[in-house]
Amino acid sequence: MIDDRSGVDEFEALRRYLGSVAYRLLGSVSDAEDILQEAWLRWRATDRSTVQEPRAYLTTVVTRLCYDQLGSARVRREAYYGEWLPEPLVAEENAPDRLAELGEEVSLALLAVLEELTPAERTAFVLHDVFAVGFEEIAGSLNRTPDAARQLASRARRRVRERGHRGRVDPAAHRRAVDAFAAAAARGDLQALLAVLDPDVVWHSDGGGVVSAGSRPVFGADKVSRLVRGLTTKWLGPDSGYLASPVLVNGERGLAWHDAEGRIAGVLAFQVTDGRIAAAYVALNPQKLTHVTRLTVTD
Structure with a gap:
């Protein structure tokens, strides 16, 4: 040796x-x-x-x-x-x-x-x-x-x-779609959500049986928009104790919800096609978040 x-x-x-x-x-x-x-x-x-x-x-x-x-x-x-x-x-x-x-x-x-x-x-x-x-x-x-x-x-x-994957889109176009989604979700605005979601959007979530999450994908803009409005109320309502912040997820703009100390409870990544969100991927299983960055929270 x-x-x-x-x-x-x-x-x-x-x-x-x-x-x-x-x-x-x-x-x-x-x-x-x-x-x-x-x-x-x-x-x-x-x-x-x-x-x-x-x-x-x-x-x-x-x-x-x-x-x-x-x-x-x-x-x-x-x-x-x-x-x-x-x-x-x-x-x-x-x-x-x-x-x-x-x-x-x-x-x-x-x-x-x-x-x-x-x-x-x-x-x-x-x-x-x-x-x-x-x-x-x-x-x-x-x-x-x-x-x-x-x-x-x-x-x-x-x-x-x-499967519709065309490689990375322009970062600015990706950010615009994610920002429009975040703003619409925060307002609970179904029409704005429908405008930014591809009609055939697919919502994926992974709780691993540890955290409550859908066990199967959700298909279609109508179902996904209503799901997002309900989840936003649950995750980010005034009594939830959580906030949402833009982050980089594998180098692309995504979202994370976290507590006041910056501890991340979930991560949301997106696939953007032709300016609309074609797929969303929600990581909730805490076993898959042990290595993520703890966010800096400012008053």
Whole structure:
């Protein structure tokens, strides 16, 4: 075993990148951190004189660890109460550098879509389309041929498009839609909510059986607008003890409701399409909020 300072420096230089790969593949902050720890242990035990490309080598290590875990994760998530949503990364808008080093540039909406792919499709898509890893390298990580890896990525890409995900929209357009939603919700204005919601909007919520939340998605602007008005009264009414604030959720404007001390009780992320909210993702399970930033509350 070689345990020199250069090995530590090489790994640390790649930590952010490797964390981004793991978070995109798993959708879980805690699981991604565990993968990084295991990858470090394997790297420390490796004869690094035989490693020509540390980035490629460690990408393969992290990919194989994640791929192995995705199979068991799928079984656990199928037994999960209600919808399983990815864990959000949250930061205050005036302190974006506080985002975790685990892929804050991937939207929660895309992570939710990736949950619908097979482990092999997800791995091929993330490595090729997000990180520009070649199909030869992907094939080695998946024990497939390069042609099979290419087909997996193509199939995944098609499924992502079919789910209406077109990539990130203009940040200003995203903010306008979220701000219009927040203002309409605060007023309980159904007509204003209907104006900012896509007619086919889908509302997703994840309480994990720990916090009260819908166990199934809610479809359509009419149902979602009425749901939002009721939830706003419950969460943000004068006797609720909670406030709502704009935050960055995976790098995009979202909302968080929190108490007077800044402790976050829930996070709301959005997918915006053509200036309207096409999907909303509500993270309520406290087990998925243990790593989020505590907000700074000013009088």
